[in-house]
Each structure stands twice: as C-alpha cells, then as structure tokens.
Amino acid sequence: MPVLITIATVSALFKGGSKEQPGFLAPTALRAKLEELGDGPARARALEIADQLDALARQYDDATDAAMSAYIEDVEQWSSTADELIEDLQPLDQLRGQTLQGLIQLRQRLVDALSAEEWDEVFG
Numbered sequence: 324m325p326v327l328i329t330i331a332t333v334s335a336l337f338k339g340g341s342k343e344q345p346g347f348l349a350p351t352a353l354r355a356k357l358e359e360l361g362d363g364p365a366r367a368r369a370l371e372i373a374d375q376l377d378a379l380a381r382q383y384d385d386a387t388d389a390a391m392s393a394y395i396e397d398v399e400q401w402s403s404t405a406d407e408l409i410e411d412l413q414p415l416d417q418l419r420g421q422t423l424q425g426l427i428q429l430r431q432r433l434v435d436a437l438s439a440e441e442w443d444e445v446f447g
Contacts, residue, residue: 353376353445354377355439357370357445369445379425379429386414386415390411
C-alpha cells in the first residue's frame with residue numbers, strides 16, 4: 324500500500340499549481356510564468372530547467388501508467404498472487420526516490436538561475 328500512496332503523492336505534486344499561481348511541479352504553468360520574464364540568460368536557463376522538469380514529469384507519468392496497467396491486468400486474474408502484485412508496483416519505489424531527487428536538483432538549479440526578484444515574479 325505505501326507504493327500506491329507515493330504514486331499518488333508524486334503525481335499530485337506534478338499536477339499542482341495554476342497559470343496564475345504556478346506550483347514548482349506544474350511544468351506547463353511554470354513555463355508560462357517563466358516566459359513572462361525579460362529576455363536574457365536567466366530566462367533562457369530557467370526555460371531549459373522547465374523543459375527538464377517537464378521531461379521528468381512525463382517519465383514518471385509513463386512509468387506509473389505502465390506499472391498501474393500491469394497491476395490492473397494482474398489483479399483481475401484469479402490466479403495472481405500477492406507477490407506478483409507487489410512486484411508490479413515495487414519498481415515505483417525506486418523511481419519515486421529518483422524523481423524526488425531530480426526535482427530537488429532542478430529546483431536548486433532554478434534558484435541559482437533566477438534572482439530573488441525574478442523568483443518572486445514567477446512564484447510570488
């Protein structure tokens with residue numbers, strides 16, 4: 324059961340935010356706010372980070388969808404065992420940890436790329 328909770332948590336993080344108030348983990352909303360920054364190297368670096376964040380989100384979503392499909396297929400089989408069902412979802416524990424580390428690294432790169440004023444313009 325903890326695997327299902329972590330799937331839901333990370334997925335919810337990626338879906339957070341809105342165009343008016345982007346969450347760091349809502350790549351589309353974040354990109355829209357970053358595009359409003361003045362032209363310059365900070366904006367370009369920040370948009371590259373947003374691209375990497377979007378790729379990380381897609382990678383996580385794809386892996387989650389594949390694991391859930393395998394789980395659903397197995398859970399509907401009368402002959403499936405608990406071990407098989409756990410095995411379907413187990414790889415997501417490692418992926419979740421890698422994804423969270425990647426998110427933290429990308430956030431730090433964004434902090435390094437933007438000034439405090441630019442950060443407030445995007446997130447404030």
